[in-house]
Amino acid sequence: MLVLQWCFFLLSLAVVFYCGWKKPSALISFLAGAVALDVSITWFPPLGGIGSQINSLARLFTVGIIVVLLWSLGREPEKRRELKKLLQHPLTIALLIYIAVGAFSLVYTISKADTIIGVIRLLTMFLLYLGVYLLAEKNTGLLPLQVVHWLGVALIPLTIYEGATKHFLWRGYLAEGMIARVNATFVDPNIFARYLVLGIVANLLLQYMCQESRKRFLYFGTLIGLLGALDITLSRSGVVTLVVVLVLLCLLIPRKGIVQPIGVLGVVGVVIVVLRPTVWDRLLTIRNGLGALDAQRAYLIKVSLAMFHDHPIFGVGLGGFQKSFLTNYPSYKTVIPYVQGVTLSHTTILTITAELGIVGLTALALVWLAIFRDLWKLRRSRQVETNVSSTGAGFNGTNHNQVNYLLGVGYFLWIAAVFISSQSEARFFEDPMIWISMGMMVHLLVGKVGSENRREFNDTAN
Secondary structure: OHHHHHHHHHHHHHHHHHHHHHOOOHHHHHHHHHOOOHHHHHOOOOOOHHHHHHOOHHHHHHHHHHHHHHHHHHHOHHHHHHHHHHHOOHHHHHHHHHHHHHHHHHHOOOOHHHHHHHHHHHHHHHHHHHHHHHHOOOOOOOHHHHHHHHHHHHOHHHHHHHHHHOOOOOOHHHHOOOOOOOOOOOOOHHHHHHHHHHHHHHHHHHHHHOOOHHHHHHHHHHHHHHHHHHHHHOOHHHHHHHHHHHHHHHHHOOOHHHHHHHHHHHHHHHHHHHHOHHHHHHHHHHHHOOOHHHHHHHHHHHHHHHHHHHOOOOOOOOOOHHHHHHHHOHHHOOOOOOOOOOOOOOOHHHHHHHHHHHHHHHHHHHHHHHHHHHHHHHHHOOOOOOOOOOOOOOOOOOOHHHHHHHHHHHHHHHHHHHHHHHHHHOOOOOOHHHHHHHHHHHHHHHOOOOOHHHHHHHHHHO
8 A cells, every 4th residue: 555655646746747847837727626635645655744745636736836936936037027017916915914914913822833834824825826827828717617627527426426325435434423424535525515616616607608519418417417416415505605606606697608507507406405305404404503513613603702802903813713712711612412522613704803803804805805806807808798699698709808707707706615615614715726716817817818718718618
C-alpha cells in the first residue's frame, strides 16, 4: 500500500510540474476537480512536517499554482504589470482589508497560534486568487465549469452504490444508524452536496449555451442525475442552497433556455420528495429540529452572540472561537447524551461575528460589495443581444461580452452557493472554489478577454 501511495503522489507531482511548465492555466481546472477528492488524503504517503501541507490533491494543486505564479512574476515583466493592475482592483483591495483585519487581531487575540494559522491560510488563498487571475488565459473561462460538472456526474454511480449498500469508500461511520449520509469522496455529506450544487449550476449554463439538441438532452439527463445524487446525500443545507441559487439564476438570466430546465428540475424534485418520504422528513427537521445536532447548533449560536456582546468591535481574534468558548464560556455547552458536543462554530456569519466583530463583518460586506460590483460591470458591458432569439431561448456564442457575463454569473453563483452552505458547515474563505471564482470573475472583467471566448463556447459547450 505504501508503494502505491508513493507512486500516486509522484504521478500527481509530475502532473503539477508538467502543467506548470507547459500549460499553467490547466492547473486551475485541475484544482477545481481536485476539490472533489478529499479522499485523496488517504492516497498519499505520510509526508510529515512541511510535506503535510501538500497531503491531498487540492493542496498540491494549490501550491502548484502559487509556485508557478511566483516563478512567472520573477521572469515575466508583463505578469508584474498585470499584478499591479490587479492589486488596484476593488475586490483585491477588499480581500486585503479582510486579511488585514484578521492579522490585526494578533494584537488582542485569545489564541495567537490559531490566529497565525488563520492568517497564513488566508494569505495562501489570496495567493491562489492572484494565481488564478494571472495564469488564466483567454480560452480557460469555461473549463473549470465543465470539470466540476462532469466530475459531479462521475460521482453519481458511487453515490448510488453507497446509498444502496451503505458500503462507503471512506468515513464509514457516516453509514451507521438509521440514516446513511452519503459523502462519496468528500470529508462530509454537506460539502459533497455543496459540490453537487456547483455542478448543477454549471450544467444549466452548459445547457443554455449548447446548440445541439442531442447534447442538450444529454446535459438534461446528467442534470437529473446530479439532483438524484443531491437527494441521496440527505443534505438540508444542500437543498436550501440549491433553491436559493436557482432563484438567483432565473433573476440574473431570465431566459427560456434557463427557466425551462429549472422548472422541470423542480417537478422532478417534487416527485422525488413524494416517492422518498425520508427526504421530506429530513427537510422538515430544518423547522422541527434534529435532536442532538440542533441542540449543538443552539448553544453555538448563543455562545457566538455572547462573544459578540462582550467584544462587539474587534471580536475575540481570528481563529479564537474554540479557545474563547472553552476558556470563557464553558457553561454554554449543553450536556447532550451520547454526544461529545462540538466547540467550533459551523456558521460563517456567526464565526466572523464572534472572532472579528463589527470590523470583520464590515470587511466581509466590502468583499461582497466588490463581487456585486464586478458582476454588475460584466452585465453592463454586454452588447445588445442581437444573437438571441426573440423568445430568449437560444444562444450562439458570437457575442463575447454576453459570453463573459454568462461565465461571470456562473462564478458568482458558485461563490453564493459556498457562502449559503457555509452557514451550516462553515468553510467559506477556506474553500478554494470561491478563490477560483473570484479570480476568474476579475479576469473576465479586466483581464485579456477577447474574441477567443467566442470560439471557446462554440468548441467546448457543443
